[in-house]
Amino acid sequence: MTLLLSLGTLWLAGILTVATETFTHLISEKSWTAVLRGFLSESLIFSATAVAWGTSVWFILYFQGFAVPFRQVVLLMGFSHFPLLAYPLTIIPSIGYRLEQILRFTVYLLFTASVSWLAEVEIIHSAFACIGGWALHFLVVERRILSWSETTRL
């Protein structure tokens, strides 16, 4: 039941994140089909990178000799996405753009803190274990920043 709740949080956070980002893309994309395609692919990427994040953290800890149950890691990873439920607020112009960064960073901090508690390691240790997966998870979503020049050409 707890696992279901955790995965439900992750799913809802993902949907809200991707749907909000799709709205903000709509302004620069202009084409509905491109937007829909974007929504579907982003949803897939979000789920895949979330799984990859949890798995990578579990692997890192496992190889360092901290045997933590995979189920527990997934559980904490799901709940760490709780702040993203506020993602629709990022529609607010300018303020929302900064809020996006804050929410994503909060997810990282929450997961780092919970992994530190679960594996009984230093917070710095878990911060390093979590950073790679987090970067992948959010930089993929954030790749429009990398294609910033495209939007400015509008």
Added chain:
Amino acid sequence: MIAIIFALLLLPILFAPLETAQWASTRPLRPEPEKRKEFGPAPPLQLVYFTGVAGYSGDFLARREKALLDQIQELCPGITVHHDVFPYSVSNLPLNGERVFRTLWMWLHKWRLKIPNNVFDVLIVIRNIGQLLVSADPRYGPSYNSGLAEVMEERLHPDAPTLFLAYSGGAQMAVGAARKLEGFLTHKPHLVALGGVFTDDPGIAAFETVVQLRGKRDYWVPELGRLIYPGLWRWQFWSTWNRYRRSGKFRKVTSGLHCHVGKSDYFGFDKLPRNTEKTYGEQSAEWVAKMVKKWSNPTCRPEVRAE
């Protein structure tokens, strides 16, 4: 109760991007290249006025704002002044244009004409602040500023020197549009901001010169941008804004004893202390005229042409 009122007041800001979204959705995916318009002789300088966040439409300008522009034109004959751009709409659609809340805006405007600076003015101000935030947002800004630049391209001469005169929040709108006008204007434009509120929009680099005219009693409004735009913070030395400031093209000039809003603001009809002849507005006009004369093309000035 206070929370509900606060939330209701924030609604126009939350929905502010919708106007840009609607405008963008009506645009063709691949716009056909337009034929270059024929332009007449270039004026010595073209001045575009961007009103503050209390603006209502391009056609309607407060009496004091109109007076300032008239004084500038009187001091610098021959220049072209454009004040019909409503910067708080992506398509120059005034608040009394075809909008869902047209009746509300018209009602508020009527009240404003009866009782200037009444409490309901806040609604118009909040609505326009929403559009300012859209213009400064890296996600929505490129679209919004394209629309604003298109509106200006219809009015401007590409070969004439250009000066943007912006009051308060109008400064951000000028900065946003400037980058989009880079390919259109032959010369980089200049910006004179009267108590301008800036954001960290990288469009600032599109200006040849930026002059912030600020009154001694204009204490906090021009500083508002620092609250939510980290690019304005000094320690972010790599931001476009800070690099521009270091380049020496940005100047802060104390205009006098002006405040931001009131009888002694940049347009004020009140007389200056210890000088019964000149008003606050006239003092601002003289400052701007000085810069117009400096930046205008001398060969296009009427007196030079007559010779």
